[in-house]
Amino acid sequence: xxxxxxxxxxxxxxxxxxxxxxxxxxxxxxxxxxxxxxxxxxxxxxxxxxxxxxxxxxxxxxxxxxxxxxxxxxxxxxxxxxxxxxxxxxxxxxxxxxxxxxxxxxxxxxxxxxxxxxxxxxxxxxxxxxxxxxxxxxxxxxxxxxxxxxxxxxxxxxxxxxxxxxxxxxxxxxxxxxxxxxxxxxxxxxxxxxxxxxxxxxxx
Amino acid sequence: xxxxxxxxxxxxxxxxxxxxxxxxxxxxxxxxxxxxxxxxxxxxxxxxxxxxxxxxxxxxxxxxxxxxxxxxxxxxxxxxxxxxxxxxxxxxxxxxxxxxxxxxxxxxxxxxxxxxxxxxxxxxxxxxxxxxxxxxxxxxxxxxxxxxxxxxxxxxxxxxxxxxxxxxxxxxxxxxxxxxxxxxxxxxxxxxxxxxxxxx
Numbered sequence: 001x002x003x004x005x006x007x008x009x010x011x012x013x014x015x016x017x018x019x020x021x022x023x024x025x026x027x028x029x030x031x032x033x034x035x036x037x038x039x040x041x042x043x044x045x046x047x048x049x050x051x052x053x054x055x056x057x058x059x060x061x062x063x064x065x066x067x068x069x070x071x072x073x074x075x076x077x078x079x080x081x082x083x084x085x086x087x088x089x090x091x092x093x094x095x096x097x098x099x100x101x102x103x104x105x106x107x108x109x110x111x112x113x114x115x116x117x118x119x120x121x122x123x124x125x126x127x128x129x130x131x132x133x134x135x136x137x138x139x140x141x142x143x144x145x146x147x148x149x150x151x152x153x154x155x156x157x158x159x160x161x162x163x164x165x166x167x168x169x170x171x172x173x174x175x176x177x178x179x180x181x182x183x184x185x186x187x188x189x190x191x192x193x194x195x196x197x198x199x200x201x202x203x204x
Numbered sequence: 205x206x207x208x209x210x211x212x213x214x215x216x217x218x219x220x221x222x223x224x225x226x227x228x229x230x231x232x233x234x235x236x237x238x239x240x241x242x243x244x245x246x247x248x249x250x251x252x253x254x255x256x257x258x259x260x261x262x263x264x265x266x267x268x269x270x271x272x273x274x275x276x277x278x279x280x281x282x283x284x285x286x287x288x289x290x291x292x293x294x295x296x297x298x299x300x301x302x303x304x305x306x307x308x309x310x311x312x313x314x315x316x317x318x319x320x321x322x323x324x325x326x327x328x329x330x331x332x333x334x335x336x337x338x339x340x341x342x343x344x345x346x347x348x349x350x351x352x353x354x355x356x357x358x359x360x361x362x363x364x365x366x367x368x369x370x371x372x373x374x375x376x377x378x379x380x381x382x383x384x385x386x387x388x389x390x391x392x393x394x395x396x397x398x399x400x401x402x403x404x
Contacts, residue, residue: 024229024401054255056340056341057347090368092314092371093314094314094374099290101305101307132346133347133348134347134348136340156352158372159350166290166370166371168290168352168368168370168371197254
């Protein structure tokens with residue numbers, strides 16, 4: 001490859017050569033600021049076959065709460081899609097008093113329309129709200145506009161538990177619907193999302 | 205925006221309009237090892253991007269059965285940030301005689317400053333480790349800095365070995381450098397790429 005197009009491949013403006021498959025394109029970002037919920041009611045459609053939400057510095061207003069999401073098939077009027085999921089986790093505390101790797105039966109869903117935990121508040125494992133505590137991670141949502149198959153999701157979360165544990169959650173499942181998923185909502189189980197950024201990317 | 209360029213925005217081939225600034229992964233630098241004691245990223249980790257990604261490709265040790273490891277720099281010249289972490293691993297042997305999924309108690313850190321092990325790997329000619337590590341918001345001076353790593357290696361007597369390390373640098377000072385090394389010996393060969401991802 002040569003010439004102007006080649007010279008411009010790392011630019012953020014003007015004409016560039018189309019990216020190869022697998023390139024991420026930012027669709028939108030929401031910065032929480034004492035927000036009860038963060039919802040994405042646009043941007044999830046058939047443009048991309050895979051979407052990724054990145055969570056950065058998610059900080060709760062309330063100590064020890066869950067961070068969770070639900071899906072919508074009606075543009076965000078209702079967040080109540082049936083889901084079946086799995087959830088396992090590893091933890092280790094700063095005092096080196098406890099470690100664990102195991103399935104979290106209190107955090108999965110079986111044909112439930114409830115919100116899916118990304119961070120569970122069961123077993124005192126909610127996220128802490130000390131000034132320096134926060135959570136990060138990502139959620140992949142596959143082919144949400146497909147009307148033939150169920151819609152799969154895969155998530156990894158890393159956070160500070162309220163009692164100074166490092167916890168790594170691995171969540172996966174499917175929205176058991178053949179209707180298109182066109183909106184998603186994130187929230188804490190109690191209190192606001194005090195701060196944090198959730199960014200939606202489309203992946204070619 | 206209108207015309208052919210606008211119509212082509214969702215395509216992966218041909219000419220398209222550039223994506224908005226800060227939208228995609230940006231390759232910042234590539235380091236290639238050649239009998240290197242370590243690979244250190246002493247620049248490029250700053251407030252430009254809120255999320256950084258390191259991709260390891262076929263890192264091959266000079267020593268046998270050594271750990272591939274990472275540490276973080278938090279203001280001084282030393283790579284010694286205090287960390288609390290978790291680590292678990294899964295493996296399967298080529299002859300199908302052994303499998304495991306378990307927490308790796310000896311590889312986690314509780315408020316320690318030593319390097320975090322992220323993989324174990326052999327040094328037969330065809331053995332190596334590949335994988336990735338995400339570092340979130342390293343320039344924050346408010347929050348601790350979380351990281352997530354997943355690796356896969358070819359280890360010892362024919363094991364497929366996958367490891368999951370995660371945790372946080374328990375400091376509010378900015379993380380401005382990251383260093384990869386083996387627990388003993390050199391990085392005989394391998395490539396590590398550093399990407400930045402904008403999120404707002």
